[in-house]
Amino acid sequence: MRDEVEAPLAAESIPKVRWGRRMLMAVADLAMPPVCVSCQTPLVTHHALCAPCWAGIDFIRQPLCDRLGLPMPYGVGEGMISAAAAANPPPYDRARSVGIYAGTLKTLVHDFKFRDHQELRRLFVRWLLDAGAPFWADADLIVPVPLHRRRLLKRRFNQSAVLGRALGPLTGVPCRTNVLQRTRATAQQVGLTYQQRIDNVRGAFAVPENMAAQVCQARVVLLDDVITTGATVAACATALRKAGAGEVNVLAVALTVPGRDDGASGLAVPE
Numbered sequence: 001m002r003d004e005v006e007a008p009l010a011a012e013s014i015p016k017v018r019w020g021r022r023m024l025m026a027v028a029d030l031a032m033p034p035v036c037v038s039c040q041t042p043l044v045t046h047h048a049l050c051a052p053c054w055a056g057i058d059f060i061r062q063p064l065c066d067r068l069g070l071p072m073p074y075g076v077g078e079g080m081i082s083a084a085a086a087a088n089p090p091p092y093d094r095a096r097s098v099g100i101y102a103g104t105l106k107t108l109v110h111d112f113k114f115r116d117h118q119e120l121r122r123l124f125v126r127w128l129l130d131a132g133a134p135f136w137a138d139a140d141l142i143v144p145v146p147l148h149r150r151r152l153l154k155r156r157f158n159q160s161a162v163l164g165r166a167l168g169p170l171t172g173v174p175c176r177t178n179v180l181q182r183t184r185a186t187a188q189q190v191g192l193t194y195q196q197r198i199d200n201v202r203g204a205f206a207v208p209e210n211m212a213a214q215v216c217q218a219r220v221v222l223l224d225d226v227i228t229t230g231a232t233v234a235a236c237a238t239a240l241r242k243a244g245a246g247e248v249n250v251l252a253v254a255l256t257v258p259g260r261d262d263g264a265s266g267l268a269v270p271e
């Protein structure tokens, strides 16, 4: 009986809601017309890029190294790994990134991280959903790389946590921002050599004792904005493994590939 009464009401209300939503969107478009999130060229939809900016992104696609997620010059079959991964296996299982940290993507990451361009969130989340496709079905937790409390106060938000919280409901994998903590402040990684970066973040992350049960045996997707040398995600993965994580896969918006950084806008490589 209850269903019979409610069903027609619900059916009637749908067009009204859609019409109302369309009106609101039209008003919002008048107030704030859609533009390219990178160069502000007028577009027909929000949260999108114009064709030239899109062409300026080097998306990472197959063939790639199964461990490090680095693009490979040619494919030799499923699960191949690069010479770099074979010589120095990372403490995580696999890494995947949306694109190479250069050109448009480099500018967008900087805008999101340092200039508070929150409108980029939707675009990044759409790309991360796709780049992380091999992980979602088996994942138990999304864990964003944490910022130290002091840097969080200064920057006001943790860009990786913002992305993780948005990915949670879309993937059905809960995002947990408190299972991994930065136990000490570290120097900015900018300008440090590879070895200095490793030393800088070694032991800087830990799983608090009261969170260990959540991590034990869990298949974790560790989320960061940029993988530069991999030192930060490696230190995080080591801490998660120490707490008993069953699997640690890394997902990032951008990956620095040696020789493929065009120095766009003179931007320094952030942590």
Ligand SMILES: [Zn+2]
Pocket: 036, 037, 038, 039, 040, 041, 049, 050, 051, 052, 053, 054
């Ligand atoms: Zn553009």
